[in-house]
Amino acid sequence: MAVMARKQGSHSDITGPKVRDAALRLIARHGYAAVSMRQIAAEVGIQAGALYNYTPDKQTLLFDLMKGHMTDLLCALDDADLKGTALARLEGFTRFHIQFHLPKPDQVFVSYMELRNLSEENFAAIEVMRRQYEDALESILRAGEAEGVFAIADTRVTTMALIAMLTGIGNWYRAGGRLKTDTITAIYWDMVRRSVTA
Amino acid sequence: MAVMARKQGSHSDITGPKVRDAALRLIARHGYAAVSMRQIAAEVGIQAGALYNYTPDKQTLLFDLMKGHMTDLLCALDDADLKGTALARLEGFTRFHIQFHLPKPDQVFVSYMELRNLSEENFAAIEVMRRQYEDALESILRAGEAEGVFAIADTRVTTMALIAMLTGIGNWYRAGGRLKTDTITAIYWDMVRRSVTA
DNA sequence: TTTCCATATGAACAAGCGTTCAGTTAAATG
DNA sequence: CATTTAACTGAACGCTTGTTCATATGGAAA
Numbered sequence: 056m057a058v059m060a061r062k063q064g065s066h067s068d069i070t071g072p073k074v075r076d077a078a079l080r081l082i083a084r085h086g087y088a089a090v091s092m093r094q095i096a097a098e099v100g101i102q103a104g105a106l107y108n109y110t111p112d113k114q115t116l117l118f119d120l121m122k123g124h125m126t127d128l129l130c131a132l133d134d135a136d137l138k139g140t141a142l143a144r145l146e147g148f149t150r151f152h153i154q155f156h157l158p159k160p161d162q163v164f165v166s167y168m169e170l171r172n173l174s175e176e177n178f179a180a181i182e183v184m185r186r187q188y189e190d191a192l193e194s195i196l197r198a199g200e201a202e203g204v205f206a207i208a209d210t211r212v213t214t215m216a217l218i219a220m221l222t223g224i225g226n227w228y229r230a231g232g233r234l235k236t237d238t239i240t241a242i243y244w245d246m247v248r249r250s251v252t253a
Numbered sequence: 254m255a256v257m258a259r260k261q262g263s264h265s266d267i268t269g270p271k272v273r274d275a276a277l278r279l280i281a282r283h284g285y286a287a288v289s290m291r292q293i294a295a296e297v298g299i300q301a302g303a304l305y306n307y308t309p310d311k312q313t314l315l316f317d318l319m320k321g322h323m324t325d326l327l328c329a330l331d332d333a334d335l336k337g338t339a340l341a342r343l344e345g346f347t348r349f350h351i352q353f354h355l356p357k358p359d360q361v362f363v364s365y366m367e368l369r370n371l372s373e374e375n376f377a378a379i380e381v382m383r384r385q386y387e388d389a390l391e392s393i394l395r396a397g398e399a400e401g402v403f404a405i406a407d408t409r410v411t412t413m414a415l416i417a418m419l420t421g422i423g424n425w426y427r428a429g430g431r432l433k434t435d436t437i438t439a440i441y442w443d444m445v446r447r448s449v450t451a
Numbered sequence: 452t453t454t455c456c457a458t459a460t461g462a463a464c465a466a467g468c469g470t471t472c473a474g475t476t477a478a479a480t481g
Numbered sequence: 482c483a484t485t486t487a488a489c490t491g492a493a494c495g496c497t498t499g500t501t502c503a504t505a506t507g508g509a510a511a
Contacts, residue, residue: 066488086369088286092469104471105489113469168366171284208440212432215425216418216444223417227410234410242406246414250448264458290499302501303459311499 339397
């Protein structure tokens with residue numbers, strides 16, 4: 056018989072995700088340096104030593120969380136397949152960004168706050184992915200300039216300004232709060248559009 | 254002779270600021286939880302125990318840094334004494350925010366990143382001050398709406414969006430970089446103005 | 452010169468850290 | 482049923498943590 060993907064009674068395909076979930080939640084709440092491997096293990100319901108069946112070390116656990124989030128982000132953006140005029144693509148990007156980030160506050164928080172706790176190589180790898188995402192927006196802005204639809208002083212600065220504005224939603228948004236996702240998206244798209252159109 | 258404010262040979266009025274400077278720099282770079290009292294002491298050139306002549310504990314050291322920054326911010330905003338039309342006040346606020354924050358990247362970074370490492374009471378105290386600053390901007394936006402000069406869907410959301418956009422400059426700005434402060438200020442004021450005016 | 456006291460040292464404390472590993476457990480395989 | 486092995490335990494490793502405190506130091510005051 057061929058090799059099975061995983062043995063039926065194995066716990067590893069249950070415990071593995073639990074470890075990642077617990078780590079993500081705890082790190083988002085308290086920060087990477089403030090969370091111990093023993094705390095993560097306790098949250099999962101195992102001993103600290105057993106964590107090392109799922110990660111070679113604490114640093115790699117953090118890196119895998121962040122890398123996973125950035126990979127998801129870039130794949131989802133690719134799937135969104137933005138087309139049409141620069142204005143339409145900018146609207147698509149804005150809606151995509153908000154709808155992707157709003158349901159994942161912990162991932163977003165960790166990916167933006169724990170950069171300085173990555174090793175040098177790991178930081179470089181994440182930065183490449185961040186830059187890819189930023190460049191996707193910047194190319195839309197350049198296209199809009201070429202079309203004569205946008206009036207932008209500096210596309211790089213404007214890119215960073217828009218991403219900061221959109222990502223900042225996570226600073227105040229709470230699920231079940233005063234505003235619905237669609238309302239928020241409409242407000243932000245309106246501001247984005249006005250801030251770049253000629 | 255009356256009591257002197259401080260004795261001449263005392264080191265405390267030299268070491269005290271050095272402790273705060275070292276703590277701010279190290280915490281901005283590595284994070285509160287990742288920096289030890291021994292590292293701070295080494296940076297100052299003293300032993301760890303001597304730090305406790307200047308702070309009752311590590312938590313208070315962090316709180317004092319953040320409280321000091323927020324106090325400076327609110328006082329400086331007050332001194333800016335914004336007057337005139339809502340549009341003029343919004344321009345004043347935008348210029349003030351950028352010019353106040355750009356030269357103090359470490360203070361800004363610590364004040365935004367280390368909130369979760371504050372104790373419950375200390376966090377509440379900082380939040381009150383943050384809210385005061387936000388409210389200053391929101392009142393400008395409300396005034397502009399009343400004047401009919403601004404078209405804003407939700408003043409609270411717009412407040413948060415503008416502050417996130419402006420504070421985000423710290424994510425990419427480096428002193429001595431490609432752009433001068435005045436250029437940056439002009440770009441951001443242009444975006445802020447367009448995003449809120451009718 | 453002697454006294455005084457703010458300032459700093461350096462050792463010590465209990466607790467916690469990331470990580471390793473020999474040994475136990477229990478479920479799947481033959 | 483007997484064997485195998487992935488998953489986990491629990492103890493141990495050397496090291497660091499925040500904080501305390503008796504002691505030393507050295508310049509200002511008397």
